[in-house]
Amino acid sequence: MASIKEIFEKLNDAVLWGEEEEAAKRAQQALEAGASPKDIIKDGMSPGVQEAGNKFNEGEFFLPELMLAGEAMKAGIAVVMPALQAEVAKQGTKPEAKIMMGTVEGDVHDIGKNICLAMLTAEGFECVDLGVDNEIDKIVAMAKEVKPDILGLGSYMTTTMVQIPPAIEKLRALALAQNMVILSGGVAVNRRWSRDVAKSNGYGDDAWEMIALCKEIMKHPPDKRAEAAENFAFGNVEFKHAVQA
Ligand code: B12
Numbered sequence: 754m755a756s757i758k759e760i761f762e763k764l765n766d767a768v769l770w771g772e773e774e775e776a777a778k779r780a781q782q783a784l785e786a787g788a789s790p791k792d793i794i795k796d797g798m799s800p801g802v803q804e805a806g807n808k809f810n811e812g813e814f815f816l817p818e819l820m821l822a823g824e825a826m827k828a829g830i831a832v833v834m835p836a837l838q839a840e841v842a843k844q845g846t847k848p849e850a851k852i853m854m855g856t857v858e859g860d861v862h863d864i865g866k867n868i869c870l871a872m873l874t875a876e877g878f879e880c881v882d883l884g885v886d887n888e889i890d891k892i893v894a895m896a897k898e899v900k901p902d903i904l905g906l907g908s909y910m911t912t913t914m915v916q917i918p919p920a921i922e923k924l925r926a927l928a929l930a931q932n933m934v935i936l937s938g939g940v941a942v943n944r945r946w947s948r949d950v951a952k953s954n955g956y957g958d959d960a961w962e963m964i965a966l967c968k969e970i971m972k973h974p975p976d977k978r979a980e981a982a983e984n985f986a987f988g989n990v991e992f993k994h995a996v997q998a
Pocket of ligand 1: 799802803805806807809810816817819820823824859860861862863864865866868869904905906907908909910911912936937938939940941955956957958959960961963
């Protein structure tokens with residue numbers, strides 16, 4: 754029988770080369786071999802999709818290959834999702850918090866967001882997927898309706914990151930009234946921009962940092978969560994305009 758390491762290699766390859774059926778099959782095989790859904794996403798698929806991104810940046814892959822890699826990753830996630838949810842249900846704990854995530858207007862990249870949502874679900878958070886290409890008014894309306902403890906806004910292109918600051922501006926009063934913490938993330942966005950320009954309450958480089966941040970946020974009473982997020986995410990960021998001696 755193949756080891757989990759060997760299955761992960763094949764699974765990562767299937768994602769990289771955009772083989773949907775193979776990815777679903779290998780994800781199932783990994784589950785049957787006893788791998789945890791979390792590890793399957795983290796070690797069995799994420800490196801494959803990152804590699805596809807690298808090949809695109811280096812000019813070796815083009816858009817069709819990228820789309821196929823994205824679809825293969827989705828097929829793998831679909832296989833592990835029920836196991837992920839079953840694992841959480843078995844733990845029988847109340848969800849730690851409600852987290853809503855969506856991509857801003859004009860942006861259809863959703864692989865990173867989907868990884869975050871899958872991993873947060875695995876950690877016991879109740880997750881609401883707002884999907885991609887969300888206009889600001891829709892984000893505000895959904896935040897009012899869903900009342901998440903944490904709202905994550907994702908942008909993956911420099912052309913769409915400009916949507917995040919006005920979205921946060923429009924959400925500010927609601928966030929205060931609902932004690933909702935707003936995070937920004939995605940490949941177009943960085944920590945300092947999140948703090949200084951978007952004025953979000955926090956940023957995460959990847960799904961694992963987002964999980965750590967969400968856990969930290971929920972350790973605090975509702976009215977202290979935004980501050981706790983800012984300390985955790987931005988505590989070590991140097992000031993933009995350092996005073997010159
Ligand atoms: C895959 C991909 C695609 C796929 C998307 C498939 C899908 N379903 O998502 C397809 C082929 C559709 C695509 C299309 C396009 N793409 Co594209 N794409 C990529 C690529 C290669 C990888 C993105 C990805 O999935 N990365 C892997 C995931 C796991 O990483 P991630 O997104 O960063 O997510 C992690 C963290 O950021 C974090 N995170 C994510 N979201 C959030 C949210 C919060 C709140 C937090 C805290 C954390 C967090 O956690 C995640 C997991 O660890 C990137 C290049 C790159 N290296 O990133 C280009 C890239 C983003 N694309 C780019 C472009 C230009 C396009 C197109 C315009 C191309 C075209 N000419 O048509 C279109 C635009 C479509 C649109 N309107 O959105 C550019 C953007 C350049 C820019 N201006 O900034 C990039 C950077 C490539 C490049 N170097 O030029 N793309």
